[in-house]
Amino acid sequence: MESLFLLIPLSLVFIGLIGAILYWAIQSGQYDDLEKPGHDILLDDDDASGDSRNSGTPDQ
């Protein structure tokens, strides 16, 4: 049972690490939008045509 004195502090270190990763993930906006990124995969290729329509606006 003495192993607990090593294993539990070790697990605390891991928890700290996981906490840091989670914090980073939230701060960098990974959880900001849980809907759109899923659709992005499907829409990726259509972007080019959308762009060309916008840049086709005459300016002079």
Place this chain on the structure above:
Amino acid sequence: MCCRGCAAVAEAIVGWGLGRFYRVRSREAPRPIEYSPAELERIRVFDDPALRGRFADESGTGLRAALILEGIACPACCWLIEQRLHELSGITEARVDYTAGRAQVAWDPARIRLSGILRAVADLGYRARPYDAAAARAALDEERRAQLRRLALAGLFGMQVMMISIGLYFGAWTGIEDIYRQFLQWTALVLTLPVIGYSAVPFFRNAWRDLRARRAGMDVPVALGLAIAFLGSVYATLTGTGSVYYDSVTMFVFLLLGGRYLEFKVRRDLSGQLDQLRRIEPAIATRLETGLGGAEIERAVPAMVLASGDRILVRPGEGVPADGTVVEGETSLDESLITGESRPVRRRAGERVIGGSSNMESPIRVRVERVGEEATLAIIRRLADRCQAEKPALTEFANRAAGWFVGGVLLLSAGAAVYWLRVEPAQWLPVTISMLVITCPCALALAAPTALAAATGALLRNGLLVVRANAVETLARATVFAFDKTGTLTRGEPVLREVRTRGARDRNECLRLAAALEAGSAHPLARAILTAAGGVPRAESARHFPGEGVAGTIAGRRYFLGNPIFVRRMCPAAGSDAGGVWLADENAVLAEFEFEDAPRPGAVELFEWLHGQERHSLILSGDADPVVAELGRRLGADEILGDRLPADKVAALEAKRQAGDTTCMVGDGVNDAPVLAAAHVSVAMGGGTDLAKANADLILLDGRLESLRRGIELAGRTLDTIRVNAAWAVGYNLLALPLAATGWVPPWLAALGMSASSLLVTANSARLLRFART
């Protein structure tokens, strides 16, 4: 920047001096929030008179603006801010809305500046900024992240504490060496520290705020319960005696935060309907300018630089950037986000388009008429904003009740603690914790605002804009529904009712001849004939006599159509008879056309429905008695009052009010303003043009009586929902309190029960959102 669109937007934003929004990002700050010099400067930007128009309205003697607030945790926070603002000299009005996280402030610019108001709010530990769609989203995102961080931390560490606690429970059961028990308790303490020190901070902060304001808010018992449980456990750990409640503490924090996070999300979704209004206005427009040599050129410009009189091009798939009139082209427009009308509407040259609607078919050229704050969309928005900032009586009442309730709970808990200390000292700690936790009146405080917010969103989707906060409740309670006639129950446009033939020709042929004569005319009576006849050939050489009639040749014969005097002049053989419109050839009168102002579609159903609901329907009209009586008979109104002047109408409503009825007046927003004001609740028919002048509690944006019926139904359902919510919240607390006081509820169950009751109320309100147009 990806395209010219972005460039135009960024240009506009930097052009207003708001570029700093991109750089200065709000962080979790120590309280009170110290503004850095850069931030102070940013706040002063809002004092610039040139910029003020973006955020503030002129209202009477002063200015009025909507502020978005960060850090609002409970209705008590709103109360605190309101109090503080009322103390400042120069502030004439301050109202804070919890559901929208916004404040409505009116002030006298000579005595206080907007930056001073923002500073005052900041000193309380909240952040406020003038409402601006982009900034609002950023503020919401940051708040969401902060909540998520706290929730994630509480969940992660809570799981570990739970694991350790299982070890401790087993130890207590099978026996455990003291050294291991103490080691596990210390580990749990270390793991609980961040949860108390970070995740639970908002509860302590809110409780402190309430205490300083000498008020018992919802977070006071929560914070007290957490503190007692945690400190009691720490004491047990240090001395090695008694039991620890780290698992209950972390679990309570996690569940509470989870509940608040979901509630925050629902709140955001509820106001999503209004947010959509803010986003549909396109940011760039294509302006048509006259270039060198008179050639027409197209130029992309930010929509906010458009001025009245500009000509713009709206391509299919684009949004209309401003209110205006079509000068060229014809297309279908989707106005559903503005008026709730789900079918596309046809617009051709000379007809009006509303900014924010989207072009579905073909390009149109539009002459801009109203932009910025005068545009329909901006007016709808402001009306909706004002409504959201007003506090309905129901909410006020719930908040006051919750305040008293918390005070009572604190007293009772103290009593129970003393009792258990004397009877069974080992029990006093868990019992007190359970009592404090389980009785949080969150559910009671949420009952009304969540339901009303959901109803407002659903009503808007139904084409009914709520302008006054109490409107939904009063509409649901209304027992007498009074209607104006012209423009409300009828379209105000004539419809062909009868064709009386006089000669040998039959009805259809007369109609065809009349339609051929009138082809291409825009006169209301002509349109009525054309609508009735369908497609017909044109008459040759039709000649119009304005105000009299039309003469033309069809298949070699001359015909006349017009008022009796005109026809008699053209065809002397015609006798003298009743009014209407006559059709004659050169020899004799062929037919008489009779017109009427037909009821709007849905009017009959609305009256039938009101009758079925045992609500009194009443027609109040200034028109001649027989006409009104006829319409009333057709619709089946309970009471018909024709020939009334506005003062008579007001008196009629007053009489109903005296008799103890709750009155609802439906009428034209501009002409009927005094009558609308006399009723308990009023609904104005929104033609889309006179919204700003409409002085009503609700505005029927799409002008469909069907929407009004559904709106009344929804209002009733909202009131039911609030009642159910409140009954549930009160019942739950009454049931839970004695159970907790007698020691039947362990702390973890109390945490679960309290969170579940709040969630249930929020979810029940969200059901109203589903009440959409079918």
